[in-house]
Structures are given as C-alpha cells and as structure tokens.
Amino acid sequence: MILALSLALALSAAPAAAPAPSGRALNTQGFRLYQSGHFPEALEKFQQAAQATPDYALAHYNAAATLGVLRKQGKVCEYSAHRDVIVEKLTTAVRLDARRLQRAREDRDLDVIRDTLGWQKLLGRTPEKEADVPALLKAVSWYGPGVGVYGTTRALKFQDKGRVELWRKNVDDSGTPRESRTPGTYTVRGRTVEVKLPGSAPITGTLSAAGALTFPEPLGAFSDNPSECEA
Known part of the structure; x- marks a missing residue:
C-alpha cells in the first residue's frame, strides 16, 4: 500500500508533457x-x-x-x-x-x-475545354519522357504566329550530350495539332482532355513535367 501510494504521488508530481506545436x-x-x-x-x-x-x-x-x-x-x-x-x-x-x-x-x-498545366488550371484554362487548347499549347512547356540518367531528351515550345521549336538532347557513344534546336511551324484544329519541321512530312498529334500531348514517332508523347532525378 505504501509503495502504491508513493508511486501515485510521484506520478502526480511529474510535469505534464508539453503540447505539440500548433x-x-x-x-x-x-x-x-x-x-x-x-x-x-x-x-x-x-x-x-x-x-x-x-x-x-x-x-x-x-x-x-x-x-x-x-x-x-x-x-x-x-x-x-x-x-x-x-x-x-x-x-x-x-x-x-x-x-x-x-x-x-x-x-x-x-x-x-507558370508553364505547367496545373498553373493554367488554377487560372481557369483546362485541356478539358477544346477552346482552351491553342492557349494551353503556348502557355505550357512540353517535355518528352526521360531516357535513363540523361533525363528529358526532347521538348516542344509552341510560340506565337504558328511557330514551334523542337529541342533535342542527343547523347553520343561516349556519353557526351549535345543539344540542338529546330524551328518549325504548327497549326491547331480542335484537339488536333499538326507540326511541320524542316525536311520532314507534317506530323499530326492530339492534346487529350487529360492533358497528354501525343504524336506518332519520331516525336512521341509529351507532358508538362521534365524527367528529373532518375538513377
């Protein structure tokens, strides 16, 4: 009984734990x-x-x-x-x-x-609205998928007056990356996007309601997120 009473008194005298910060x-x-x-x-x-x-x-x-x-x-x-x-x-x-x-x-x-689909959506523009497609193409930076440790190796930047630029990062056998930029033109009809680059036939793709910009190869698929921190 004495031991139990001593323990109870000790517990009651112990300082209360500080509350967690709000x-x-x-x-x-x-x-x-x-x-x-x-x-x-x-x-x-x-x-x-x-x-x-x-x-x-x-x-x-x-x-x-x-x-x-x-x-x-x-x-x-x-x-x-x-x-x-x-x-x-x-x-x-x-x-x-x-x-x-x-x-x-x-x-x-x-x-x-500022050049992401997420920011544009906060401003009220969304790929779900077909009428917003032309503005979104120009406002967003579009990146191809990553390739191992080299990350993003191609990107598209749509500009005013129907101009577009294809950025590429080519990696040679020694692992040395070399960048190139190719200017071209583009047109938009609804969700359909046609890109014309020098020396090649026009390539037709689409911007989906989910925000995926997809072309046949050699362009391929694009999103608003570059490939980063890949091992």
Missing part, C-alpha cells in the same frame, strides 16, 4: 527561417504545419513557395522540388483559401510553375 506556431517558425534564408529548414516547418493542421491554407502555400525557391537554386532532387509537387501544394492552398491565388499571381517564388 500548425500556426510551426508556420511562424518556418517563416522566420525563410526570412533568414534557411530554406530547407523552413520547408520542414511548413510541411509539419500542414500536417498538424491540414486545413491551414497558408502552410500549404508557404511549402509550395519554398519548394519553388529550392527549385530555382537547383536543389530539385534533394528536396523533391518537382513541378507537380509544387502545383499540388499550391492547388491545395487555393482550394482551402481562394485568396491564395491572387498572392500566387505575384509571387516570384512560383515562377517555376
């Missing part, structure tokens, strides 16, 4: 780290804040913006600062608080995703 407190810590240029540490705090308070729009937004900074710094692989990840976090923030979109329009940290 999402707002973690976000504030992250903002201070961001302001001082400690972006990886800031990202960790923003992500913890979003996890602690999933409906806290500002935490999701700040995580997206900080990933944008890390992407600009070339730290894509270290912190998974991929374009689709940034878009996902920003989209969540806007869904939770529509005012975040106006801030995003002016935020230079998010310049790295």
Whole structure:
C-alpha cells in the first residue's frame, strides 16, 4: 500500500508533457527561417504545419513557395522540388483559401510553375475545354519522357504566329550530350495539332482532355513535367 501510494504521488508530481506545436506556431517558425534564408529548414516547418493542421491554407502555400525557391537554386532532387509537387501544394492552398491565388499571381517564388498545366488550371484554362487548347499549347512547356540518367531528351515550345521549336538532347557513344534546336511551324484544329519541321512530312498529334500531348514517332508523347532525378 505504501509503495502504491508513493508511486501515485510521484506520478502526480511529474510535469505534464508539453503540447505539440500548433500548425500556426510551426508556420511562424518556418517563416522566420525563410526570412533568414534557411530554406530547407523552413520547408520542414511548413510541411509539419500542414500536417498538424491540414486545413491551414497558408502552410500549404508557404511549402509550395519554398519548394519553388529550392527549385530555382537547383536543389530539385534533394528536396523533391518537382513541378507537380509544387502545383499540388499550391492547388491545395487555393482550394482551402481562394485568396491564395491572387498572392500566387505575384509571387516570384512560383515562377517555376507558370508553364505547367496545373498553373493554367488554377487560372481557369483546362485541356478539358477544346477552346482552351491553342492557349494551353503556348502557355505550357512540353517535355518528352526521360531516357535513363540523361533525363528529358526532347521538348516542344509552341510560340506565337504558328511557330514551334523542337529541342533535342542527343547523347553520343561516349556519353557526351549535345543539344540542338529546330524551328518549325504548327497549326491547331480542335484537339488536333499538326507540326511541320524542316525536311520532314507534317506530323499530326492530339492534346487529350487529360492533358497528354501525343504524336506518332519520331516525336512521341509529351507532358508538362521534365524527367528529373532518375538513377
């Protein structure tokens, strides 16, 4: 009885565990780290804040913006600062608080995703609308699939006045990459996109409602995400 009573008194005298930081407190810590240029540490705090308070729009937004900074710094692989990840976090923030979109329009940290389908969708343009196809072709950067450690080896950039540029990265037997850019022209009818490059017959493809731009070979398929961090 005496032992039990002593144990009960000891437990009652023990200090209570500190409560876990709130999402707002973690976000504030992250903002201070961001302001001082400690972006990886800031990202960790923003992500913890979003996890602690999933409906806290500002935490999701700040995580997206900080990933944008890390992407600009070339730290894509270290912190998974991929374009689709940034878009996902920003989209969540806007869904939770529509005012975040106006801030995003002016935020230079998010310049790295302006040429994605996700950003265009936030602006109200979507490949589901056939009328939006011409604008989306020009607004989005289109990348071919990755090839092993070499990543993306081709991309299309649609421009004004029916001009298009095909970017290629060719890798020789020694593993040395060489880039080339070929100008061409294109036309759009509905979802159909016809590309004409010098010395070859026109190639006709489509932009699907899901946002996939597909041509027969040798062009192939394109999306708005480059291949990155492949082993």
